[in-house]
Amino acid sequence: MADQARARRIAERTKQLVTQGLAQVVKDERVGFITITDVRVTGDLQQASVFYTVLGDDADREVAAEILEAYRGRLRSFVGKGLGIRLTPTLEFILDALPEDAQHMDDLLRQVAARDAELAAGRRASEYAGEADPYRKPRTEEDETGAPGA
Template sequence: MADAARARKIAERIRVLVTQGLDTLVKDPRLGFVTVTDVRVTGDLQHSTVFYTVLGEDADRAASAEVLEHYRGRLRSHAGKGLGIRLTPTLEFIPDALPESAAHLTEKLRQVQERDAELAAARSAGAYAGEADPYRKPRESDDLAEADQDEGGAALADDRPGAAGTG
């Protein structure tokens, strides 16, 4: 078993070599715009999985998958020459689900943004159930003096316990 650091280094080198091989070796016009996103190598360095994406529609993806399968041996040979290790790992090409996941997340974010806009519109059209400011404010001294006098100008008796003038 190789250590994990060596496996990562070999996987990164395979990614670079396969990308170079796609540019130089593969001359098939059916090959679309292929991007190698990740390479994983088993612990014994015997097998590698190459994840890729293809820009375009389903037909382009299917055609590119056929081309990659057809050129798999040549790409493995190219990678083996560049790696310089005793045994060249086999290559397995797997389409990466990254674009579909990103499209799904983009759709969900768009839906959330629409809901937020609806809530903001409902919030701006809404009104308070009671007064706009439900908190009591202390009376000013002029308002207090007017409230303590009756219509004739006589002072009203203060019925509160402990108030001055009650006995």
Template sequence: MVDHPRARKMAERIQQIVAQMLDTRVKDPRLGFVTVTDVRVTGDLQHASVFYTVLGDAAARADSAAALASATGLIRSEVGRQTGIRLTPTLEFIADAVPETAQHLEDALRAAAVRDAEVAALAAAATYAGDADPYKRADDDGDEVGEVGEDAAAGPVGGAHGEPDGEPTDEV
């Protein structure tokens, strides 16, 4: 979606106007505690979607939706008067799903934290099924396989790169 600067500015202005109207001029008793969360305006400035949340239960959300639907004409005329543009955009009020999504994410994070705590408790109390390091084994002469002995320090017969002792070669 292309971001039009004029549409973004208009959306911010419409958000301010609608919030002010809901606070001061709309006197519908069905209107609950409504918060305008976002406004999106099309690129041609003909349509505005107003996203809102309502504090309360499902009945309060339904009553507020009905109050906003009945006050749409009043709010739209005020938007047209205060913005001064030639064609006033149509307003569509959409209940924002952010609180429900946030609650769902909080529940999922809480459940994950409980599972992580259970796994951490099980890991703290866990013991090895066998030895702590099952890969270390003793030789016949008592040395560990991974240890460097005197014979292993000398390396193979000869010096580095397979040269015989004391006779460097010129081959590369």
């Protein structure tokens, strides 16, 4: 079993090589804007999970998945030549859901901010149900006689 530092270095280098391979090896005009976001290599350096995102709609994502699947062997060969290690890890391409999750969180935060603004506006327009200062105060001479200083 390899140490974790070596696995991280190989994962980072694999990420760079897959990105280069997309530009050099993949010769498909249908390929869109594919971004490699992360690569994770197993501890035994046998498998690499490559996470990617695609700029576009669901049809673009499906086309990108087909292209990556079709060029998996060529990309693995390209990565193997660039890594220079005895065993080249197998590549598994996984669509990264991070951008969609981030968009969903942004939408939720906008809704919360709008609701907070509504509540703040309601607070500014509201008045106390009773007196402005509902707390008891110690009695003074004015309270006893009704006139100041008498």
